[in-house]
C-alpha cells in the first residue's frame with residue numbers, strides 16, 4: 001500500500017511539472033509577437049479587406065485586424081523579422097496612410113473613389 005502511494009505521488013509530481021512546462025511554453029510563444037496599433041485612412045470594408053490582405057502577405061506579420069470605425073489597424077508581428085516602419089510602408093504602398101507615413105500617391109490614385117480619404121462619406 002505504501003509503495004502504491006509513493007508511486008502515485010511521483011506520477012502526480014511529473015504531471016504537475018509537465019503542465020507547468022506547457023503553460024510556460026505557451027506564455028513564451030505568445031511573447032514572440034509584438035502588437036502595434038496603426039492609424040490608417042481606411043474608409044470602408046473594402047479598405048479593411050485590402051489592408052488586411054496586404055499585411056497577410058507581408059513578411060513577419062502574424063495577423064492584422066482593422067477596425068473601420070476607428071480606422072485603427074492592430075497588427076501582430078514578429079519583431080525579429082520586420083519593423084513597424086516596414087509594416088507602415090506596406091500599408092502606404094496599398095494607398096493608405098499609416099500613422100506618420102502618408103499614402104503612396106500612385107497607389108492612392110488607383111483606389112476606388114469611395115476609399116479615398118477626401119471622398120464623400122458613404
Ligand SMILES: [Cu+2]
Nearest residue numbers: 044046047115
Ligand atoms: Cu474603401
